[in-house]
Amino acid sequence: MTNTNSRVFNFSAGPAVLPEVVLExxxxxxxxxxxxxxxxxxxxxxxxxxxxxxxxxxxxxxxxxxxxxxxxxxxxxxxxxxxxxxxxxxxxxxxxxxxxxxxxxxxxxxxxxxxxxxxxxxxxxxxxxxxxxxxxxxxxxxxxxxxxxxxxxxxxxxxxxxxxxxxxxxxxxxxxxxxxxxxxxxxxxxxxxxxxxxxxxxxxxxxxxxxxxxxxxxxxxxxxxxxxxxxxxxxxxxxxxxxxxxxxxxxxxxxxxxxxxEKGGLASISQFNQDKASLLYNEIDQSNGFYSGHAAKDDRSIMNVVFTLKTEDLETQFLTEATQAGLTTLKGHRSLGGIRASIYNAMPIEGVESLAQFMADFARKNG
Ligand SMILES: Cc1ncc(COP(=O)(O)O)c(C=O)c1O
Structure with a gap:
């Protein structure tokens, strides 16, 4: 589940993913x-x-x-x-x-x-x-x-x-x-x-x-x-x-x-960011409590999606399996724990789709 250059999908909160064309x-x-x-x-x-x-x-x-x-x-x-x-x-x-x-x-x-x-x-x-x-x-x-x-x-x-x-x-x-x-x-x-x-x-x-x-x-x-x-x-x-x-x-x-x-300015990137964040929040909301979002719904960030699972053991397993699937740096901040997916402008939609799919599969297998 890596992209074409075998780069992982890196959900780091920062320093964070850069657009590939910029790196090139x-x-x-x-x-x-x-x-x-x-x-x-x-x-x-x-x-x-x-x-x-x-x-x-x-x-x-x-x-x-x-x-x-x-x-x-x-x-x-x-x-x-x-x-x-x-x-x-x-x-x-x-x-x-x-x-x-x-x-x-x-x-x-x-x-x-x-x-x-x-x-x-x-x-x-x-x-x-x-x-x-x-x-x-x-x-x-x-x-x-x-x-x-x-x-x-x-x-x-x-x-x-x-x-x-x-x-x-x-x-x-x-x-x-x-x-x-x-x-x-x-x-x-x-x-x-x-x-x-x-x-x-x-x-x-x-x-x-x-x-x-x-x-x-x-x-x-x-x-x-x-x-x-x-x-x-x-x-x-x-x-x-x-x-x-x-x-x-x-x-x-x-x-x-x-x-x-390439991204058509800020109005267009904003829509792209909303779409990406919705994919993850939908997984959280449809999980029947398997995942719990930290932020109140009206105040959800579309840059950093923060959630927990029911136990720390399950979170550790989530992180291990996600890393094996090429979805990295998802550990929440040390002060809060849980999971944090940072999905800034440069995170491609494919990365978020992969994570959403991973979340659905993980919930089905472990719920
Ligand atoms: C909202 C916010 N403010 C401040 C900082 C601190 O930035 P810096 O480490 O560049 O001082 C961060 C970085 O993680 C941040 O996310």
Whole structure:
């Protein structure tokens, strides 16, 4: 049950599967970029050739997201973990200011944990009581009227919970961790103050963080900050404050090109992702309780499908047999257990069909 190149179907949560055509292009250009005569790994980040790579990746992101003039794209390092620190550092300029954080899972919890170092933390909602299986309704949120910002995680990668409808926060800028669902669906950038995503799930490889930032927020950045941690310094330097992760930016550009040219953009990939996720959720729902989905139905992620079986032994058997069938990396996160199938943009439909069939067969034999 492997695909044509005997590559397995890899359901890793990240770093995760890449489109095969992207891997092939990287391979074919590895020794020499067309017209350059050197590998992308060997050229200066200040060269004209890298200018083209950076501009190309930026303009493809702008095209995919219909980027308005009010916002700009930045490429930073340090993963989403560093963003959790940079947000409060930059935007809580006084200790008396408050950041609202909506905690819908493990990543939101980590974001919240960094805030109090720099200012007041207000947990606007916390899904702990329901094991982080849902997102709040607007009237459940305890928002602070003059908060410096409100943060949420649009797709909780570990719990498989998706924030489908953004909350209304008035004039308070919405800062969103989109690490595991950026580019999975059309996006209305105007609603966001800041979007950030580590690329290794849906936008490329580890090493680069894609940011889309509302320019007017740059005026709020605390100018006492160490330069490297100041968004406005990175903005002024056009993502080249220091040597950027050149190879990772190149790969993000190729992934965006694949999305535009082979997948028909974000509306079309969104339908593809819905179709893939439905195959797995249908197996869960039709299994008479053999499989139990973690997320509440309305808040199900279409990127990370998280479920359990009745016993840990059965889960171990499921994982062993799935691996033998060429369906790998399905083990749930160590904090939650169970099974997690990460089915980002680049997971082919054949991989999900194989997994759905495997789930049906496994339930029939062991139910
Ligand atoms: C939603 C979310 N936020 C943050 C992170 C952390 O990203 P990084 O390891 O790049 O710091 C992850 C990665 O697993 C994630 O899924």
């Amino acid at each position: 292009q990287i391979q074919s250009e590895m020794l020499s970029l067309p017209g350059v005569g050197s590998s992308v790994l060997e050229i200066s980040h200040r060269s004209k050739d890298f200018d083209e790579i950076l501009n190309d990746a930026t303009s493809r992101i702008a095209d995919l997201t219909n980027l308005p003039d009010t916002h700009e794209v930045l490429f930073l390092q340090g993963g989403s973990a560093l963003q959790n620190v940079m947000m409060p550092m930059n935007f809580l300029t006084e200790k008396s200011q408050t950041a609202d954080v909506i905690v819908t899972g493990a990543w939101g919890k980590k974001t919240a944990a960094e805030v109090s170092r720099f200012g007041n933390l207000n947990i606007a909602w916390d899904g702990n009581d329901s094991s982080y299986n849902k997102v709040p309704k607007q009237d459940e949120l305890q928002l602070t009227p003059n908060a410096a910002y409100c943060h949420l995680t649009s797709n909780e990668t570990i719990q498989g919970v998706k924030y489908w409808d953004l909350p209304e926060t008035g004039d308070v800028p919405l800062l969103v961790d989109k690490s595991s669902d950026l580019f999975s669906e059309p996006i209305d950038i105007e609603k966001y103050g800041l979007i950030y995503a580590c690329a290794q799930k849906n936008a490329g490889i580890a090493g680069v963080n894609v940011l889309i930032l509302k320019k007017e927020l740059l005026d709020r950045c605390d100018d006492r900050l160490p330069s490297y941690l100041d968004y406005s310094k990175h903005s002024k330097a056009g993502s080249r404050f220091n040597t950027p992760p050149t190879f990772a930016i190149y790969v993000t550009g190729l992934v965006c090109k694949w999305l535009q040219e």
